[in-house]
Amino acid sequence: MNKCNQRLIALSIFTAGLAGCGGSSAGSDTTGLAGASPGSGVSGNTPAKALPFEWKSSEPLIKPPADRADIFGVKDPSIVYHDGRYHVFMTTAGKNGWGMAYTSFANWDEAPKAPQFMLDKSPIGPGYRAAPQVYYFAPQKLWYLIYQGGDPLYSTTSNIADPMSWTAPKPFYAAVPASVKDEKGNAAWLDFWNICDDKKCYLFFTGDNGRFYRAETTLARFPEGFAEPVVVLDEKRDDVFEASNTYKIAGTNQYLTLIEAMSPSGRYFRAWTADRLDGSWQPIPGAPMNRFAGADNVKFNDRIWSEGVSHGEMVRAGIDQTLAIDPCKPLQFVYQGLDMEKGKNYEYIELPYRLGVITATGPNAISELCKK
Secondary structure, three states: HHHHHHHHHHHOOOOOOOOOOEEEOOOOOOOOOOOOEEEEEEOOOOOOOOOOOOEEEOOOEEOOOOOOOOEEEEEEEEEEEEEOEEEEEEEEEEEOEEEEEEEEOOOHHHHHHEEEEEEEOOOOOOOOEEEEEEEEHHHEEEEEEEEEOOOOEEEEEOOOOHHHHOOOOOOOOOOOOOEEEOOOOEEEEEEEEEEEEEEEEEEEEOOOOOOOEEEEEEEOOOOOOOOEEEEEEOOOOOOOOOOEEEEEOOOOOEEEEEEEEEOOEEEEEEEEEEEOOOOOOOOOOOOOHEEEOOOOOOEOOOOOOEOOOEEEEEEEOEEEEOEOOOOOOEEEEEEEEEEOOOOOOHHHOOOOEEEEEEEEEOOOHHHHEEEE
């Protein structure tokens, strides 16, 4: 069994009992999420103000296919809006381990019935595949799918709408870098995330050990030439756990990084900002533990179906390698929620993860960067 699989399974055997996430909200509409062009009325250098985030959640929108009883959960979404459709890539967790799937739909109300294509049928192939990230690398006119297969891997295509067109996996590194090996020599890296500026491309990831890493190469050499990773953040294991994702805040000189953390009330995301991708990340103000989204600030329309907010991605303002988000539009985050049956015990791989969308309600530290 893959070492990453062994580590994930060893993390926990969960018991049921949904944590209270608080209250109800006026509706859970998730239509109209199309990626918007960056607005022109954005403040370029204003630091984020101390305004907490508040969210409302949709119902579960993407579940395992009804005819696939062997798949327990869908996780780790990555999403782009292109050519009038949402394109969603995700991890599947099932009896045969972890793999990846693809689905596409024009509107979110179509998501529950949209067909899912299992990417082990593509040239990506079978075996351990997880935690995808998708974007369009404009300099090469290719779509990239970044994922983990133990080590960081990538595939490319010129047509995101054709799941059979992805190339076979290739690694970013020929060997595991020394800086990510633990004291026993095992690799401690997962949930790989690519983002580029006008000169360099950066590979961010976490180690399930409180560390957040960065590696870099030039824009011209990408996807080759990544240097030895360096530690960007070093905190307690539960406070900087996994599932990092980083974005350019459109119209500003600011970047946003989100990293999943753990608490007694479930998984949640913390937020940091920096003025460059190789800069110093500062906790975003406004809430304890620079909380971005979790049980304490997400409301549900009716049933509180998710325990916390786990691995997810922002709905972006575009498709390219700069990964821009628009502070002048309501922030939206596609996430994996844990929808457990009361009183039922689960092995880790059996956890019933489903995908939903949270939408920011009211002003927050990011929306305040938009000055219309």
